[in-house]
Amino acid sequence: MATITDQIAEEIRVCGIVQGVGFRPTVYRLAQDCGLCGEVSNDGEGVLIRVVGDRDAINTFIHRLETEPPPLAKIESIHRYPYTGDRSFSNFTIVSSQSNKIRTKIAPDAATCPACKREIFDPLSRFYRYPFTNCTHCGPRLSIIKKLPYDRKNTSMGGFELCGECQQDYEDPLNRRFHAQPVACHFCGPKVTLERGDGKPVTAHMFSMLDEVDAVCTLLQRGQIVAIKGLGGFHLACDATNEEIVQKLRDRKHRPDKPLALMARDINIIEKYCFVTAEERKLLESSAAPIVLLRRKTNLKDSIQNQIAPCVAPNQNYLGFMLPYTPLHHLALRRLEIPIVLTSANFSDEPQCIDNAEVQTKLAKVADYFVLHNREIVNRVDDSVVRINNNRLQILRRARGYAPAPINLPPGFQDKPAILAMGSELKNTFCLLREGQAILSQHIGDLENALAAEAYQKTLNLYLGLLEHQPSAIALDLHPEYLSTKLGKELAETNNIPIYSIQHHHAHIAACMAENGLPIDTKPVLGIALDGLGYGEDGTIWGGEFLLADYRSFQRLGTFKPVEMIGGEQAIYQPWRNTYAHLKAALGEDLPSHMIDLKLGEFLDQQPLKLLDQLIEKKINSPLASSCGRLFDAVAGAIGICRESCSYEGQAAITLEAIAEDYLLNYSEEIEPYPFIVKKLEHPLFSLEPRPMWSALLADLRQNVPVGMMAAKFHFGLAEAISTMVERLSFETSFHQVILTGGVFQNQILLTQVRDRLMSKNLDVLTHSQVPSNDGGLSLGQAVIASAKLEEE
Known part of the structure; x- marks a missing residue:
């Protein structure tokens, strides 16, 4: 038994994705297990812990914190300092969030965890069939946040007052809903409503249904097209095995050929139609729950009754499948033995709808029914699209489940001034670089579309405000007519900060270098950048380039x-x-x-x-x-x-x-x-x-x-x-590493x-994994090039 003189006091700073993921309850539980006194709180930098106890007990506590974090947490650093403040702690407590400079990270939205899924199908649970069930291990994050720190009042759940039971769960450090900001139940949370596209009333006798969400299943079975308000936007759903209905959806949505995403109740249904490897299964069932491109099975006529409609993915060998990632999806698909189309609710090339009134007005002649709810979607977040190539993850669209989780930058980028990179015109993302990390926005879309351009400005302003990001420089694409370039120049002029115009293919190469950990002073690599087009330094259009490049410059070979x-x-x-x-x-x-x-x-x-x-x-x-x-x-x-x-x-x-x-x-x-x-x-x-x-x-x-x-x-x-x-x-120059980048390298062959x-x-070949090889990863390359050039100057 340690005496009072054997005890020490430490202040422990934990940085990373550590807010809104059940981190403080974990700290509380581990501190109690280790017999420590003290407190834990959230602030603008992450989580702050103060502990008093035996040195060995504190060491054990730190070790367990590193090895037993909550499922959605991502610890980037733990710093320990002697604590010289008041040590008169009688136990260990969780204290309120503190406000200071924002340095913490926003967690991505996360798919329903197994525990919550069990509850929504358990008749004895008070969360039985509640479509917004969540806990600290799952549920909305980025899609509902208005500002940091991530507290309920700063999200679109702020207007829903907790009932007694939810309040008790929320305040109990040993409950997995402790400080889960979106926590709610049937009595106090958001509600689902079902409305017809033609405005006529929906009556109970129209369906044999348990509730509005259960009615969705019946509607899909009857061949209706249903608009469903999801986590980060609305989707349009229909029976994926009905060729006539899928074609009707295409005609109404003005999307004649582009493949449509699919959702199935469980992995067993997906495996009827596609080959699923262990790596692909892991992706489907992950907390990110992306759309995974899977090789489709052929010649299914004898083995399966309900085949995927040919017009779901014309002339394609892969189908894009995802599993239900919200309780609403799980409940709606519970009785469905077939896959459904689940594609973004918009007209072709426009952003996904996120507002109830907007979707009912804009898509009144597209959807037969609307499944609405009264929880505001603050931030539009599309579904991510991924695939496995050569046993390695390849992200084609980085959005829900991945963004805005930070990407750690290679050695040399730490302690550099903040950068804002504006991205490209197509498949746009923007990037905030600070303190050795890159925070990429979710997929925004093609800025040629006026509505997408409006969404881009809104999302950019939100990120700059959320993270209190004050860039020292702005990175732009070299193309003078890109909207992102023009907006970046306006921002730079308004704030009197320098701009760096980055050649398109140099940015592609630098993005791949950065995500593969090449240090800031790495020797030049040979970058092969193949894509549709990018503005060249000679004023012509480039798109098949071999560049000898580092982070600061390149030579076209x-x-x-x-x-x-x-x-x-x-x-x-x-x-x-x-x-x-x-x-x-x-x-x-x-x-x-x-x-x-x-x-x-x-x-x-x-x-x-x-x-x-x-x-x-x-x-x-x-x-x-x-x-x-x-x-x-x-x-x-x-x-x-x-x-x-x-x-x-x-x-x-x-x-x-x-x-x-x-x-x-x-x-x-x-x-x-x-x-x-x-x-x-x-x-x-x-x-x-x-x-x-x-x-x-x-x-x-x-x-x-x-x-x-x-x-x-x-x-x-x-x-x-x-x-x-x-x-x-x-034969002409020396290089040992080769970068393969650009949208053409999404071609698997x-x-x-x-x-x-x-x-x-015997060349070292580097490819993309954390960001898309297409223009969705371009802003990362712009940011690191600007950072390297700013340091040089």
Whole structure:
């Protein structure tokens, strides 16, 4: 037994995601177990603990705190200091939050935990069938927060006064609902209402239902389209096995082709339709509960009665599935033996609706019924989209469940001034860099849309206010016409702070460097950035780039041969324009002879080619682009995939990949890659040219080679060409690490083929995992480049 003189007093500072996740109750329990006296509180920096007790007991307490944190907590640092204040603690207590400078982190929204799920299906529980059941281990966080610290009064739950029983749970340190800010029950919490799209009343005799949420199941079974208010926005739901209903949803939503997300009651239903690996299952069942892209099973006619409607994901080998992640979802799907479509409630390219009145007005002719509730969604948060590649997580859209959890930056970025990075025009996120961490916003969307641009400004202002972020510099994309660039310049001018204009592909490469832990002073790496387009330093459009880069600068060593984008943005949505431009650039005067007796030639003959030639010749709305994405479009158009039009960016390339993958899975013939040329231009620039590829592809068209074979030969040929380019560049300069980045590297065949080829050359190949390789990760790269440059200056 330690005497009073053996006791010491310490103040312990814990930083990270430690608020709103049940951290203080854990501290309380562990302190009692270790026989310590003292107190614990939240403040702007995280959690502050003061303890008095035996030195060994305090050491044990710290060790258990590190090894037994709550499920949603993420401890980033624990600092211990001697405590010289009042030591007259008679026990251990939890005290009220303190206000000071905001340094703590906002936790992402979390899927329903197993304990809460058990309660909503337990008739003896007071949370039985309550659709907003939560505890400190699950429930809304980012979507309801208005300001820090994360206390109930600072969330959209502030207007719901706790009943006696919930208040008791909330105040009991040993209850898992202790200080769970959204805690509520049937008596004191938000309520669900069910309304018809046509405004007519809903009556009880219309359904055989337990409650409004149970009615959702009946409506979906009857072929209705239902708008459901979820955690971070509204979704549109319907029976995923009913082709007519899914097509009706597409028509009403104006989304003709882009794949639709699916939700199923449990993993067993998902496994009827898709292959699910152990890693994928873990993702589906995680607290993030993202949409996971899963390989679909084929030839199911004999083994399953209700097949997924073909128009859910046309011409795709993968389905995007998620599991229920709120009690409302669990309750609504309880009786459903089939998957449902669960896609964002909006018109194509617009932000997801989050307001009751907005969704009823805007989507009155889209949804047959509306499931509403009276808990405000403060922050719009889309569903995250992920996949597993080579046993590694690959995030395609970082939102619910992941954002805004901070990303720890590599050595050298600690103690640097705060940075704000504005992101790109498409798939926008912004990034706040401070104290060695990057906080990326959730996916905002494409800022070309006015409503998305409005949501961007609102979300940006919220983050800056929430985190009291005062940047020393602002990082922008080099493109002068991006809305994010213009807004960033306005902010910089208003606050009299410097701006850093960051080249698009340099930012892609830096983002991958940062998430892979390369220090601030790392030696230059070879970054291969392949995407649709990005503004180049020479004023042209880049998109197939080989850059020798560090965090401060880059040198362009290689590029895809630039080809005109005839009609500018029109070329993104009409692949045949790229086909014609590439064929003309590759074959020139020989083009007509190559087109004889080809269906492709017949198609092109029907287009206004003389007008297109004039546009190219006079350089009217036909910018040169070294875009890898447009090369994919050109090849797809040539072999008859989405030739005339696409309804969303990248559709032709995605379909081309799916067809190539089908061929690779079903045939064992040796694939002979299409040839490319690596050509030396002015020092130090090399060019990757597709002229021989086009000659070989047209010859295959004449021989009626299967489309899948041509698609596979193109993928293998491009991977081989990239590998050859890297080898040629290695003779000219020194590098040991290669970065693969940009939206094109979401293509699984290309990513795998390039990575394997480069690794066989003993190169260290780095890819994305924490942030998307597409423009959703761009703001991270902008932020670290600006930080490195600011330090240098």
